Amino acid sequence: EATLNKTRKTCSCEGNCDCPRVLTDDNVGVMRKSNAVSYIAHKLSMVCGVRSGLPLTREVFKGNTPDGKTLEPTLETFKAEHPEMAEQLSFILADGIYQTPENQKVTKDVLQAKLVAPINPRNRKDKPTTARGIEKINRYGTPICISGHKMELRGSDREKGQYIYTCPVFHPNAKQEGLTCPLANHAECCNGAAQGRVFRMDFDQTPQVDVELPQHGRTFEVLYSARTIIERIFGILKDGYSLRRVHKRGKQAVEAHVDRCMISMHIMANMAYHQTGKANCGWTRNRLQRAN
Missing domain, CATH: 3.30.420 (Nucleotidyltransferase; domain 5)
Incomplete structure (x- = not known):
């Protein structure tokens, strides 16, 4: 109900005067x-x-x-x-x-x-990468394979300072229904490995990801759902x-x-x-x- 920067008189003077004025609402903003x-x-x-x-x-x-x-x-x-x-x-x-x-x-x-x-990616953009089988690292810090799929975070190696990502198509613990991978991409990315590509990425490549509790992991999803x-x-x-x-x-x-x-x-x-x-x-x- 307030008007931004509107002021009112603090005196009882009639008409215009030089008495100090105060905001009608000192706490509103755009x-x-x-x-x-x-x-x-x-x-x-x-x-x-x-x-x-x-x-x-x-x-x-x-x-x-x-x-x-x-x-x-x-x-x-x-x-x-x-x-x-x-x-x-x-x-x-x-x-x-x-x-x-x-x-x-x-x-x-x-x-x-x-x-x-x-x-919160803020002004970050997707970053291309030269890693085998990986097209880019998106603005949220997730590796994207050459088939366009988001790699699945499976854990982290604290000693080496790396995240461990696995294939969402072939890895038995990360499979997502409906995802497929062309045979040519499967061969290029992981040489046809039965469990697909395992990709390691240094912590400092994605500073937007919380190292203590990575947002791409299952633990974060369970906690944040509340x-x-x-x-x-x-x-x-x-x-x-x-x-x-x-x-x-x-x-x-x-x-x-x-x-x-x-x-x-x-x-x-x-x-x-x-x-x-x-x-x-x-x-x-x-x-x-x-x-x-």
Whole structure:
């Protein structure tokens, strides 16, 4: 409901005067969702539990604050508000925009936990390679064979500092249904080996990949699959608890609005638990019950 950079008088003078003026909303900024879509908005960062499905901590920023800069204040607030829970954490799941060396260090320093976030290629481009049977290394750090298939990460050699990739067509532990390889390419790439090509790649060739927890591995996929809970929480808060639009101006008023939404969700979850014996965010189920 705010207008960017709009000011108001702080005095009771009539007409124009030289008295100082202040912004009507000192916390809004231009938040760009895409090249064609932008909003005058506040930015909300939130921590939730992947099992409880409930919001635990929030931080409100100006709408033009880069997403990657919101992690440290949010984690600091979480640690201050939930010290016992913070001590038990091993992983923090976050969107790809947070995947930077700085944020990896912040997560370790603040919570002694590991940041789990997908690769953000940013301005990187595919890189050609002269390795036998490999056409290129794509911008996400995955080798692409001459048949156009993504090689499958099977592990890493810490002593040599290398990732180990295998063939997604012939390797028995990496086969993907529907993939085929022309006979000529099979002969050129791996001399017709029964298990296909095994390709080793140095860590420093793909700095966008997290060496501690490579994003192309199965362990990362299993851990990161739980992150979608935050998207559902935001959706429910916006559609069911009036979080989408704020009718007050200023950071303090927005924080109070967000807090009321979060508290309401916890109250609904508590009611749902006492009624059904199951802990959940409650809003969707209760709405359906009222509709029926």
